[in-house]
Amino acid sequence: MVAPPDNDVLWARGLQFRHADGSPGLSGVSLGVREGEILAVGGPRGSGKTTLLRCLAGLTPVHGGEVWFNSGPMHTLGPVARERLRRERFGWIDPEPVLVPELNAWENAALPLLLRGTDRRRAKTAALEWLERLDVGDKARKHPGELVHAERQRVCIARALVPAPTVLFADEPTAPLHRADRRHVLRTLTTAARSHGITVVLATADPDTAALADRTVSLLDGRRVRTVHLPPVAETAETEGRAACSLSA
Numbered sequence: 099m100v101a102p103p104d105n106d107v108l109w110a111r112g113l114q115f116r117h118a119d120g121s122p123g124l125s126g127v128s129l130g131v132r133e134g135e136i137l138a139v140g141g142p143r144g145s146g147k148t149t150l151l152r153c154l155a156g157l158t159p160v161h162g163g164e165v166w167f168n169s170g171p172m173h174t175l176g177p178v179a180r181e182r183l184r185r186e187r188f189g190w191i192d193p194e195p196v197l198v199p200e201l202n203a204w205e206n207a208a209l210p211l212l213l214r215g216t217d218r219r220r221a222k223t224a225a226l227e228w229l230e231r232l233d234v235g236d237k238a239r240k241h242p243g244e245l246v247h248a249e250r251q252r253v254c255i256a257r258a259l260v261p262a263p264t265v266l267f268a269d270e271p272t273a274p275l276h277r278a279d280r281r282h283v284l285r286t287l288t289t290a291a292r293s294h295g296i297t298v299v300l301a302t303a304d305p306d307t308a309a310l311a312d313r314t315v316s317l318l319d320g321r322r323v324r325t326v327h328l329p330p331v332a333e334t335a336e337t338e339g340r341a342a343c344s345l346s347a
């Protein structure tokens with residue numbers, strides 16, 4: 099095993115993953131994520147973005163290859179150590195909002211701090227600050243059932259940011275939001291990440307979302323590819339879909 103470069107907070111080499119039904123998920127993906135970087139993982143539907151994020155976050159054990167976090171191997175950790183690492187250092191945002199229905203919005207957002215034993219008053223203050231920044235401060239006492247879908251997703255994003263994770267994994271985080279809301283929420287997320295030194299790995303098929311990242315790596319059929327942007331051409335049946343194409347790296 100060769101240790102990764104020092105300035106990579108996450109480093110993966112030759113990742114292999116097969117789904118339970120035998121279908122290929124990742125075939126030899128390698129990448130490094132620098133500390134404080136906002137990295138977009140792009141690619142069409144089904145290209146393996148979610149699978150890659152899950153492997154990097156230690157949610158899914160890889161079947162081959164290596165994943166390193168802060169110069170320590172993650173792929174050799176057992177489930178308990180991986181779970182502890184995830185709880186203490188990583189944040190995760192799903193494309194669909196999942197909240198605890200019995201807790202109100204601020205309690206949901208404060209949950210990671212409360213589970214760590216942070217004093218309730220401090221946890222509440224931190225949660226309220228984030229709910230405010232994400233424009234749902236006035237919904238702090240509402241329960242998930244009283245919120246619309248987009249508000250629930252904002253609460254999930256606040257919950258992921260509240261503990262200031264070292265790495266935040268965001269899988270299509272603005273998918274449930276209207277187009278007009280997406281930019282604001284993404285800007286809040288990326289600005290917060292930059293000001294708190296949080297590294298972000300963001301899966302997205304949306305070029306507007308990827309444009310807010312420092313760098314994009316693209317996947318196709320579970321492999322890393324190089325994205326080449328061709329100059330715009332006149333719209334004809336022949337040239338349709340030529341705005342960008344991907345080449346195997």
Ligand SMILES: Nc1ncnc2c1ncn2[C@@H]1O[C@H](COP(=O)(O)OP(=O)(O)OP(=O)(O)O)[C@@H](O)[C@H]1O
Binds near residue numbers: 117
């Ligand atoms: N549990 C599973 N069992 C079998 N195949 C799966 C499973 N999950 C995903 N796949 C398949 O693996 C491939 C990669 O899926 P993945 O969700 O990682 O891609 P994605 O790029 O995130 O796609 P999307 O944008 O649709 O979320 C797809 O072909 C998908 O159908």
